[in-house]
Amino acid sequence: MTTLKIKLPEIFNYQECLSFLHRGFDDCLHQINKNTIIKALNIENNISLVSITYNQGILQVSLLWGDSSPNHQALIKSYINRWFDLQTDLKAFYDMGARDPILKPLIDKYWGLRLIGIEDLFEALSWAIIGQQINLGFAYKTKRALVEKYGKYVDYNGVPYYLFPTPEIISNCTVDALKKLQFSRNKATYIIALAQSFIQGVISKEQLLASGKGNSEEVVSQLTKLKGIGTWTANYAMMKCLKIPSAFPIQDVGLHNALKQQLDLDQKPSTDKILELSQGWKNWESYATVYLWRSLV
DNA sequence: CGCCAGGCTTAGG
DNA sequence: CCTAAGCATGGC
Numbered sequence: 001m002t003t004l005k006i007k008l009p010e011i012f013n014y015q016e017c018l019s020f021l022h023r024g025f026d027d028c029l030h031q032i033n034k035n036t037i038i039k040a041l042n043i044e045n046n047i048s049l050v051s052i053t054y055n056q057g058i059l060q061v062s063l064l065w066g067d068s069s070p071n072h073q074a075l076i077k078s079y080i081n082r083w084f085d086l087q088t089d090l091k092a093f094y095d096m097g098a099r100d101p102i103l104k105p106l107i108d109k110y111w112g113l114r115l116i117g118i119e120d121l122f123e124a125l126s127w128a129i130i131g132q133q134i135n136l137g138f139a140y141k142t143k144r145a146l147v148e149k150y151g152k153y154v155d156y157n158g159v160p161y162y163l164f165p166t167p168e169i170i171s172n173c174t175v176d177a178l179k180k181l182q183f184s185r186n187k188a189t190y191i192i193a194l195a196q197s198f199i200q201g202v203i204s205k206e207q208l209l210a211s212g213k214g215n216s217e218e219v220v221s222q223l224t225k226l227k228g229i230g231t232w233t234a235n236y237a238m239m240k241c242l243k244i245p246s247a248f249p250i251q252d253v254g255l256h257n258a259l260k261q262q263l264d265l266d267q268k269p270s271t272d273k274i275l276e277l278s279q280g281w282k283n284w285e286s287y288a289t290v291y292l293w294r295s296l297v
Numbered sequence: 298c299g300c301c302a303g304g305c306t307t308a309g310g
Numbered sequence: 311c312c313t314a315a316g317c318a319t320g321g322c
Contacts, residue, residue, distance in 0.1 A: 128303080135302040138320050184318035186305075230305050254303045293303080302321085310313080 002068045004077055006059040011090040013112020014054035020116050020294065025136060028144040028162055038064070040154045040161040042120070043075045049154040049161055050076060059084075065154050085115045085243065093284045097291075100280050102262055106291040115290045117240050121205040122198050123164040124241035125223075128233040129190050130183075138182075145181040171195035190228025197226060209242060216244050239286040248285035250274055258292035 014035070022032050030039040037052040048066025052059055061080055066072070081087060097103035118124040130146075131139040150165035150173070170191060178188035197203045203226065212219035216238060223234035231251065238247035249255065256268040259277065263269070269277070281288045 129305095131302090132304040133302060133317095134304095134319065135321060137302095139303075142319090182319065186318065190305090228305065232304060236303075249303075252303050253301085257303095300322090302319100304317105306315105306317085308313105308315085310311105 002063040004061040016113035025140045028147050110294050124237040128236040167195035167198035245283045
């Protein structure tokens with residue numbers, strides 16, 4: 001079996017990353033056994049199944065199934081690098097956070113946690129739409145229903161490892177079919193139209209990354225043109241998929257609750273209050289959000 | 298039954 | 311540009 005080794009940055013804690021992937025929710029797009037992550041990947045329409053584990057300062061990635069050509073091995077490596085956001089130098093974030101009363105205790109407590117991404121933009125946006133205004137447990141349940149009905153999977157030792165459905169498949173769904181999976185009428189409509197936008201080339205990760213160079217407002221404005229994508233959803237995707245460091249889902253209920261808890265407030269903070277508190281987080285808003293979410297357990 | 302949940306759209310200023 | 315109201319769908 002092919003095994004790849006991925007060198008890790010100095011600031012990295014595998015258990016912290018695992019804790020995010022494993023935080024009490026039933027995510028259907030990866031599986032964790034003890035300290036090993038198993039996940040199916042779709043990289044440029046080439047499907048593979050990998051297991052990931054940590055050993056003495058490196059990530060060991062075993063290719064359980066799929067193309068083992070050198071070229072594809074390189075693509076898997078680069079995928080994992082992006083998924084765990086290994087290229088970001090967290091030292092600058094920690095230096096800033098050391099002077100921030102909210103972030104300092106979180107950084108001490110969750111040292112080495114990285115932003116675990118959602119590399120596929122259609123998946124990131126669909127997942128954000130699914131999660132709008134509902135509790136996370138139900139959101140994961142709804143995602144599982146969608147994935148198990150429309151996603152491809154790799155069968156390995158009798159266990160299916162699913163991939164998120166492609167725009168091609170979802171674009172052909174009916175609203176009523178998705179309603180049977182407990183989507184609201186609006187969310188079903190949004191996701192089907194979103195899939196069609198991907199197919200028609202109205203939206204793509206590459207194009208947004210290009211247009212967004214140094215201009216995250218341009219990305220927000222392009223994303224929010226699509227029905228069902230507001231500023232929260234746009235910023236969520238910018239954070240989890242496009243890895244724009246200043247992305248900040250400021251309306252997020254989880255963020256509000258985390259701040260309320262950290263600051264021991266009686267009520268959730270207002271937008272103005274959050275803007276004030278986050279003054280020093282420039283270009284690290286997305287990481288500040290990751291660490292605040294982590295504090296919710 | 299009521300309130301909350303990783304919001305969005307539309308109508309009306 | 312800003313605010314309020316209406317909207318779905320469950321979990322607890």
